[in-house]
Amino acid sequence: MSAEASVDPRGPRFAAAITTVVLAIVLVSGWWPLLAFQTVVFALGAFGGLRMAPYSVLYRVLIAPRLRPTTEREDAAPLRFAQGVGFGFALVGVVGYVTGIPAVALTATAFALLAAFLNAAFDFCLGCEVYPLLRRVTPRDKRA
Template sequence: MQVDPRGQRFAAVVTTVVLLVVLITGSWPLLAAQTVVFALAVFLGLRSAPYGLLYATLVRPRLSPPTELEDPAPPRFAQGVGLVFALVGTVGYATGTTWLGIGATAFALGAAFLNAVFGFCLGCEMYLLIRRIAPRRGTT
């Protein structure tokens, strides 16, 4: 099932704000909550994730139908990348390894910001590059 790319951009805006607050406050519980959001998007799907539900309920009804839809695999992969960085950041902050928390959060923030402001999904591009480079199963 295809997804509305505007929903991904909305999620990136919310994620950008959350990660910015984490960097300002050093709040590992807030980063842990964002980690759960990423995990839900990866394991339950983009539409079932909290930001996807917010978009579908509050934003989407006020917009015209999307002019294009996209494959959910690249943005779901991007959420997985975000999950890894948020998990590392949470562990860093929670264990007092603040530099690790800041670094991992900053990388996740950079990727979310690119998508929120410019519509450039870094994780999606990584997914497409990996798909081009990696040999397909069943082919030699």
């Protein structure tokens, strides 16, 4: 089992809380460079792995050492998928801001904010819930 096969579930919730604040600031201010930064954060988590994601690093270095250890673990694959979905919405938001289409920018950013808020406030990872549904309907290679 790889080091990233499972994670402390408090880490993704911490990351979702930071993401919620970042995306709320973007929606209120319209400052798209901050959304571009968040897009990079999502990309690192989705494509580089959760250990590379900046908010995960903050959690591991600053928060986790101050908490009691937990035996509870969460599969990393759905979390990476959720980061990929966040990346997609954030990227569309950045493109909307840069091209001067505020309706696209605001809508995409609001969807990303909603998903992050659900995770931060209610421990409900929307992307994590979609992940197994997509796995069920995606054809798998039978040769393996």
